Amino acid sequence: MTLSWVQIFRLGLVQACLGAIVVLMTSTLNRLMVVELALPVVLPGALVALHYGVQITRPNWGHLADQGGNRTRWIIAGMGLLALGGLGATLAIPVLETSFALGLALSVLAYAVIGLGVGASGTSLLALLATATAEHRRPAAATITWLMMIAGIALTAITAGRFLDPYSHGRLLIVVAVICSGAVALTVLAVWGIERRVIARAAPAPQRFRDGMRDIWADRRARHFTFFVFLSMTAYFMQELILEPYAGLVFGFTPGQSTQMSGAQNGGVFLGMVLVGVAASGLRVGSLRLWVVSGCMGSALVLVVIAGASLWALPLVPLVVALGFFNGMFAVAAIGSMMQLAGEGTDKREGTRVGLWGASQAIAAGFGGLTGAALVDLARGVLPVADAFGAVFLVQAAIFTGAAGLAARIMAARDAAQLVPGE
Numbered sequence: 001m002t003l004s005w006v007q008i009f010r011l012g013l014v015q016a017c018l019g020a021i022v023v024l025m026t027s028t029l030n031r032l033m034v035v036e037l038a039l040p041v042v043l044p045g046a047l048v049a050l051h052y053g054v055q056i057t058r059p060n061w062g063h064l065a066d067q068g069g070n071r072t073r074w075i076i077a078g079m080g081l082l083a084l085g086g087l088g089a090t091l092a093i094p095v096l097e098t099s100f101a102l103g104l105a106l107s108v109l110a111y112a113v114i115g116l117g118v119g120a121s122g123t124s125l126l127a128l129l130a131t132a133t134a135e136h137r138r139p140a141a142a143t144i145t146w147l148m149m150i151a152g153i154a155l156t157a158i159t160a161g162r163f164l165d166p167y168s169h170g171r172l173l174i175v176v177a178v179i180c181s182g183a184v185a186l187t188v189l190a191v192w193g194i195e196r197r198v199i200a201r202a203a204p205a206p207q208r209f210r211d212g213m214r215d216i217w218a219d220r221r222a223r224h225f226t227f228f229v230f231l232s233m234t235a236y237f238m239q240e241l242i243l244e245p246y247a248g249l250v251f252g253f254t255p256g257q258s259t260q261m262s263g264a265q266n267g268g269v270f271l272g273m274v275l276v277g278v279a280a281s282g283l284r285v286g287s288l289r290l291w292v293v294s295g296c297m298g299s300a301l302v303l304v305v306i307a308g309a310s311l312w313a314l315p316l317v318p319l320v321v322a323l324g325f326f327n328g329m330f331a332v333a334a335i336g337s338m339m340q341l342a343g344e345g346t347d348k349r350e351g352t353r354v355g356l357w358g359a360s361q362a363i364a365a366g367f368g369g370l371t372g373a374a375l376v377d378l379a380r381g382v383l384p385v386a387d388a389f390g391a392v393f394l395v396q397a398a399i400f401t402g403a404a405g406l407a408a409r410i411m412a413a414r415d416a417a418q419l420v421p422g423e
Helices: 005-036 042-066 071-098 100-132 135-164 169-191 209-217 220-237 243-251 255-282 288-307 316-342 350-380 385-410
Strands: none
Touching (some): 005 071, 005 169, 071 100, 135 255, 135 316, 220 288, 243 385, 255 288, 316 350
């Protein structure tokens, strides 16, 4: 038997838990380092890049899943590592204030553990979905689980933001501890017993990891899709480390307000994903390629407006929500394409393929986030603060435009498919 819709929803709860912890590490702690602790933007940028860099191990996790490993075990263990890393990164905030060297060492260790946890749990989860989900349900399953991750991010950011004000280090630790422990408990409940009840397709014959990767890389479509993932995700993540500091330094947002803004942005992502899912499945409007290109171009246009928001006295939050909306449009269409491509070929190495694209995304996320932070620091040396951030947003818009052009070329019309096909 294959995964039911209820079981797919339960696995989506794991994605929600992943997002709930990660958003605090990449948004809230990032803002605290830059604004409250007055550290260079590049420092949290490097830490977040480290956690993404560690995720280059994703293909290895996928390969283990393809060889018939116990995916439930890796999902739960990975979430446990992620929670421990999140608590460690939070404890490093007050330490950075009193002892920079010790706080930095603790942060480096914590963010490395976070990367291992996300890689182990996230890749094993997607491998289970790809192998145990019926063919006609795969795109819908990917969309549902991603929507739930965005919902987890948005709800956590909004809720945590309300409890963080008035800010104190002790209050921060309590909020993070509650979220991390809750995420681990919910993950255990969500995945318990599912893998035993479904029969995934037979695992391929044992093969060396290097050989499997070489075979997948020889597939032209898989290779080109990897390039698209890297470019689009570089653009997607460039604002991750600078948007909340931008809100604090230029618009005067408090930590709670900027955290809630991050939640509102991910609420926009959620709405964009829902719109594309309804249009593509219910109304049969558009193809995956159309939605990817439209989402990338819409994101580029909104970023141009955000770059001049302070000059034109425009409200920031609605623009951030619009950016999230267009991000969601392109992301969900790209995920639908990924799940379709993951099952292609005679080798049926869904886990290794998903791991390859996950590694490409992780490298792009680290590169994009660190590049955006470094460019802001450089620009602040020669430009006013608002103009420095605006210049980076314009660079991000240009990369989104390039990703749209690449998607239009490599996503052939015959590869377009509905996100939620009929049963």
